[in-house]
Amino acid sequence: MDDLAQLDEPELRDHAAALGEVGEPFEVREDLAQQALTNLGGLLAGVPGTDRLEVRDSGGGETDTHGPARLLESEALLDVSEEFGARFMVDDAHGIGVTGRGRGTAAHYGLTDRVDLIMSTFSKSLASLGGFVAGEEDVIGYIKHHARALIFSASPTPASTASALAALRIMEAEPERVDRVIAHGEYMRAGLRALGFNIGNSVTPIVPIVVGDDQATFAAWRMLFDSGVFVNPVISPAVSPGRQLLRTSYMSTHTTEQLDRVLDIVGQVGRRLGLI
Ligand SMILES: Cc1ncc(COP(=O)(O)O)c(C=O)c1O
Numbered sequence: 001m002d003d004l005a006q007l008d009e010p011e012l013r014d015h016a017a018a019l020g021e022v023g024e025p026f027e028v029r030e031d032l033a034q035q036a037l038t039n040l041g042g043l044l045a046g047v048p049g050t051d052r053l054e055v056r057d058s059g060g061g062e063t064d065t066h067g068p069a070r071l072l073e074s075e076a077l078l079d080v081s082e083e084f085g086a087r088f089m090v091d092d093a094h095g096i097g098v099t100g101r102g103r104g105t106a107a108h109y110g111l112t113d114r115v116d117l118i119m120s121t122f123s124k125s126l127a128s129l130g131g132f133v134a135g136e137e138d139v140i141g142y143i144k145h146h147a148r149a150l151i152f153s154a155s156p157t158p159a160s161t162a163s164a165l166a167a168l169r170i171m172e173a174e175p176e177r178v179d180r181v182i183a184h185g186e187y188m189r190a191g192l193r194a195l196g197f198n199i200g201n202s203v204t205p206i207v208p209i210v211v212g213d214d215q216a217t218f219a220a221w222r223m224l225f226d227s228g229v230f231v232n233p234v235i236s237p238a239v240s241p242g243r244q245l246l247r248t249s250y251m252s253t254h255t256t257e258q259l260d261r262v263l264d265i266v267g268q269v270g271r272r273l274g275l276i
Contacts (some may be wrong), residue, residue, distance in 0.1 A: 078114050089117035094204040097125020098185075102171045102178045122156075124206065124249070125171070125181075128163040130156040177252040181205045184250040184259060191263040192248075196276035205250040208234075209266070209275075210243060216273055217244040223269045229262050 081088045092104045100107030102125070106115045117135040122128040133143055144150055171178060185205030192199050198210040211217040214235045221233040224246070232247040239245060248266075250259070270276040 075109055075111060078111060082114070087116040088114070089119065090115050092118055092120045093124060093131075094206050096120040097167075097171060098178065098182060098204050101175060122160065122164040122167075126164040126167045128160045128167065130160050130164065180252040181250060184252070184254055187256075187259055188248065188250060188263070191259070192266070195263065195267045195270060197266075197270060207248045207250070208245040209248060209270075210245045211273075211275060212242050212244055214244055216275070217246060220246055220269055220273055220275070223272065224265065227265045227269070229265050 078088055090104075090106055092099075092106070095105035095108075096102070099105045100109075104112075104118060104120070106112040106118055112118070117133055117139065119131065119133040120126075121131040123131070133140060135143075182205065185202075185207060188205075188207050189199060189202055192207065192209060199207055200210060202208055209220075209231075211220055217233045217235055221231060224231055232249070233244075234247050235244045248262075267276070
């Protein structure tokens with residue numbers, strides 16, 4: 001084995017973004033989530049002489065089961081990675097626009113200079129389509145010429161890049177929007193927990209409701225849709241069987257009345273399906 005990529009969530013395997021960046025020769029270890037922090041050194045030491053890349057999902061992947069613990073672990077994990085010469089990549093899809101006053105998880109911890117690659121999507125806080133990878137120029141050049149997601153693909157459209165840029169400018173000029181969306185996430189987590197839903201340890205305004213079954217997830221999605229609430233159903237293999245969920249996402253422009261209405265409707269659907 002020449003190279004090793006360690007992903008902290010089984011779900012990351014299915015994120016073409018993550019695998020597309022590292023390419024086929026990398027062996028994917030899915031067991032990092034189960035490894036205690038103290039084991040990471042052993043894991044890295046066990047593969048001497050290989051090029052190692054560690055991929056962390058800052059928001060907690062689809063199920064957010066590790067949320068705050070993972071965020072707190074970041075610096076300690078970086079220390080261990082540096083000690084063993086591994087590269088560190090953060091999938092900040094759930095962090096950009098939220099944590100670190102919108103600048104992301106690495107910025108929140110003052111670790112931006114120590115993280116080798118930060119990737120995120122435009123499809124969440126940046127209200128568009130596409131995404132970015134930030135890192136050293138040579139590495140970005142390599143990605144541009146080798147990443148499956150880029151080869152033979154058209155460039156992002158002017159409309160989607162302009163939208164992402166406009167969202168970024170608004171975020172910089174009106175940071176109160178970031179505060180508001182964080183507050184909305186907290187409000188909904190408290191409300192959903194009080195109703196009795198399993199929402200894992202979600203830490204961002206993308207709050208999962210774990211359903212645990214494909215059919216029940218689709219049924220809940222349909223009932224919510226028919227009642228005027230749009231969520232994203234996430235089923236296996238995007239998540240492991242048993243962790244199927246509804247992904248609920250909040251915007252700074254939602255009103256408290258809207259959030260309360262959502263809680264009311266989600267509560268009714270949850271009771272009808274026996275989720276709560
Ligand atoms: C953690 C994480 N990373 C990456 C992505 C990929 O984003 P996109 O669908 O814009 O490619 C997502 C999308 O939901 C995500 O949740």
